[in-house]
Amino acid sequence: MGDLIASLLIVADIIVGDLTVGDLIAGDLIVVDLIGGDIILGYLIVGDLIAGDLITGDLIAVGDLIVGDLTLGDLIVSDLIVGDLIAGDINAGNLFVGDVIAGDLIAVDVIVGDIIVGDLITGDLIEGDLMLRNLIVGDLIMGDLIAGDLIMGDLTMGDLIASDLIVGDIIVGDLTVGDLIVGDIIMGDLIEVGDLIISDLIVVDLIVGDFIAGDLIAGDLITGDLIAVGDLVVGDLTMGDLIVGDIIVGDLTVGDLIVGDVIEVGDLTVGDVIAGDLIAGDLIARDLIAGNFITGDLIAGDPIVGDLTVHDLIAGDLIVRDLIVGDVIAGDLTVVDHIAGDLIVVDIIVGDVMAGYLITDDLIAGDMIAGGLIVGDLILGDLIVGDHIAGDSYSGYLIVCDLIVGDHNVGDLFADDLIAGDINSRDVIAGDVIASDLIAGNLIVGDLIVGYLIVGDLIAGDLIAGDLFAGNLIVVVL
Known part of the structure; x- marks a missing residue:
């Protein structure tokens, strides 16, 4: 079969499966x-020709090449048999995409040399492997390659390519063997602010000397640096020094980060602390009670999303995997009940957020005071109705009791009268949160500045100490 090259200027001489050679x-x-594959399932037959129009997003079956009027911006799609699109390209099965406005041809699947425009491939596509989305300007082909390569030596079945050349957003690859360095990116050099690199690592070297299976990469897209985050195979996140703008992306075991992800142990989260976005992943084997937190410097307004296993935040709420979202600006804690679908908002003190996890018991009526939230570890003790009466607390303040020594009755909180702005003989700034160690009854942290976030595991009650700056996250671990 001849070269699959055609000019709109000479379409009249073209017959099915045999294109007249012309200059591009x-x-x-x-x-x-x-070669027997279908793009429009149930519509095309072997030998049919396909034309894609990026402007309209339509796929047109050409057949005998009785083509309609196609405008600049049409998509170039070719699965070559023996033809040439780029000089020296004589391998069967090459897959190209391009834009006739710029006249560029980009090799999608590469096995020889660096991943740059014009590289060649050798993998053949079999029936059904060529899958096109609704094509719009800038969209590329998403292909499921059977024997193709994204990186030299990568012969794993099922590799995926998904990208938007205009936005340069996402490149997804199932990498088996090979090295990724800054600037060596599928579809060309797309390292710009906002780009995201996602990898399902098996034995990939993203940083020289890093051969640990399951390692995650945190990429700072402003500086272009790639940082090894740690081995997450056993569910422990060993984090390096991450700076604002780092993106942590991980996918372990069998799960993936694209559509069709089956929930598997080890699925993690994706977050960007610059934008303040945090996408909840699957924390099946790393629930919050185990103390395995994915942490970073949170800016005011960043949400906190947790996938809880068997935790209570609201009385009677024992639903598995309740989502807890906190906003350190508004000071709101929203608990989503998956059964009833109700959103319960708790005002925790203006500007501050404190989250505690109740293990087996529920808060009893009367535990919450105006403007404040009382969080206790109810394993060894219960809060009793009437613990907090007029004169013992003030609107907008948080009081935490030691529940191990015993239940606190009226007037039994601190053995001294509380005055405005004073808790346990300690001056408290308006909006501050006082956290207590519910095991030993000791206060771990002092005054906190408005806007700080405290996430506490009230079993051990240990708070990570350190200077508190705006937006820091304090995490309690076991």
Whole structure:
């Protein structure tokens, strides 16, 4: 079969499966001769030619090449059999995409040399492997390659490519063997602010000397640095020094980060602390009670999303995997009940957030005072109705009791009268949160500045000490 190259100027001489050779110019359309595969399932037959229009997003079956009017911006899609699109390209199964406006041809699947425009491939596509989305300007082909390579030596089945050349957002690859360094990116150099690199690592070297299976990469897309985060195979996040803008992306075991992700142990989260976005992942084997937190410097307004296993935040709420979202600006804690679908908002003190996890018991009526939230570890003791009466607390303050020594009755909180702005003989700034160690009854942290976030595991009650700066996250671990 001849070269699959056609010019709109000479379409009249073209017959099915045998294209007349012409010079490629801006506006020319290159079509595909399938080896039995279907793009429009149930519609095409072997030998049919496909034309894609990026402007309309339509896929047109050309057949005898009786083509309609195609405008600049049409997609070039080709699955070559023996033809050439780029000089020296004589391998069967090459897959190219391009834009006839710029006249560029980009090799999607590469096995020889660096991943740059014009590289060649050798893997053949079989029936059904070529999958096109609704094509719009800038979209690329998403292919499920059977024997193709994204990186030299990568022969793993099922590799995926998904990207948007215009936005340069996401590159997804199932990497088996090979090295990724800054600037050596699938589809060309797309390292710009906002780019995201996602990898399902097996034995990949992203940083020289890093051969540990399951290692995660935190990439600072402003500086272009790649930082090894740690081995997450056993569910322990060993984090390096991450700076604002770092993105942590991980996917362990069998799960993936694309559509169709089956929940597997080891699925993690994706977050960008610059934008303040945190996408909840699957924390099946790393629930919050185990103390395995994915942490970073949170800016005011960043949400906190947790996938709880068997925790209570609201009386009677024992639903598995309740989502807890906290906003350190508004000071709100929202608990989503998956059964009733109700959103329960608790005002925890203006500007501050304190989260505690109740293990087996529930808060009893009367435990909450105006403007404040009382959080206790109810394993060894219960809060009793009437613990907090007029004169013992003031609106907007948080009082935490030691529940191990015994239940606190009226007037039994601190053995001294509380005055405005004073808790346990300690001056408290308006909006501050006082956290107590519910095991030993000792206060771990002092005054906190408005806007600080405290996440506490009230079993051990240990708080990570350190200077508190705006936006820091204090985490309690076992």
